[in-house]
Amino acid sequence: MTKHYEWQRFTPAQRLARFAVYLGAVMALVASMRTVEIIPEFLYDAPTQIADLFTRMWPIDTAHYAVGVHDALIETLNIATLGTVLALLMAFPVGLMAASNITKIPALNWFAKLILVSSRSVNSLVWAILFVAIFGPGALAGTVAIGFRSIGFCGKLLAEALEECNPGPIEALKAAGAPWPTIILKGYWPQVAPAFWGITLFRWDINVRESSVIGLVGAGGIGVALDTAMNLFNWDQVSLILLCIFTIVIAAEIFVTKVRERII
Template structure:
């Protein structure tokens, strides 16, 4: 058979069958998902008109309501995010150390730390907020604890991974010299991971500013309470004001964190 008579194909027959099977499964799952969520075609077709009508009711923005009903809640949101992040650092630091297998060589503590990190990340912030509102009542305290507990998994996991990636040379040198564990951690591990730790802390504070704006919807304090009140009273111009304030604070926090991280890293 001449080379010119050969037919070159990109995939073999087995690969084509495998691709077809994958696409078929994806299609079946999508169809099943649409039936499960019960998408109503009439509502879907009417959605653009409803969105347009909503934006018309939200305009113009009621900026005059800022000092009366938004400013205090906005400041409270920043306090919740900051205090929650500080509490997270206190709680996540030992958990991250226990999770790092090269620093903590006790398997039981490693599994305990992993359980804490996974538990913290597995539950959504709103669920934590509802739980702590039921325990401590609505307000700032529930919001701070929600932010702290939710953030432990994020900060502790990344800090533990940074410890595991630290160079072992300084650690082995100090161990050979007979240095105690605390000195090894402070002199060998911490100088290597401190930039990553503070970068993680700043990044998490940036995330917490966003999350503290939402948890108020279930009574955990902050600007979410003002948003929930405006929504319940159908005060759409005030709703737009709250959304504009949240957007402005998130953007400013992002810029601030970016500038600080540049100086740290």
């Protein structure tokens, strides 16, 4: 007697596991919806409120740019730039310590990775709140917050670039008796330089966006002007500030793209 086999994409155990995942997702969604406590009246009224908000934001108060936006915008760029430089200075030794082909001590590798993970796991706004409490409101707190937030990003990518280096030149320098600084400068640096500059430009681009936001908690930059305008219900000034933020972010993106094309 010929046996007939029926092909099935998933085994019974796999189907049960998939059903459990779907059921868990639905339960989590239902629990979230109940916890959020959405008020239907606010949802129904949202289109009217949005239309009213846009009406108050137009026309844009362009005269306010010279008085209350220009200096804040320049301060935002300074925070992003100095924060990126600070991050690179702190991330370079951490990246060296995290690279297993350079630092042969596992405990130091794990310690460096802990620093990198800790930096990335804390949002820039949280860093900003912390340093505003330490240094007080202003650009200094914003610069340090951007720097500490960027250590994890820069250090991780730098460590990965170091671990991918060709060991041939390194071994040749060691065989010739070259000191450790020479090995770093002549063996590792030429190989990681393109990645380093790419990381720098990419992180600066990100920091321009983040430095526009941290001012909402008092860490300097154009976010302070935005928060002030919103608190005073000057919506025509809010629209101007939002337009400036959008413009500077787009300009930074174009600038980074052009520079990357030339140096990498």
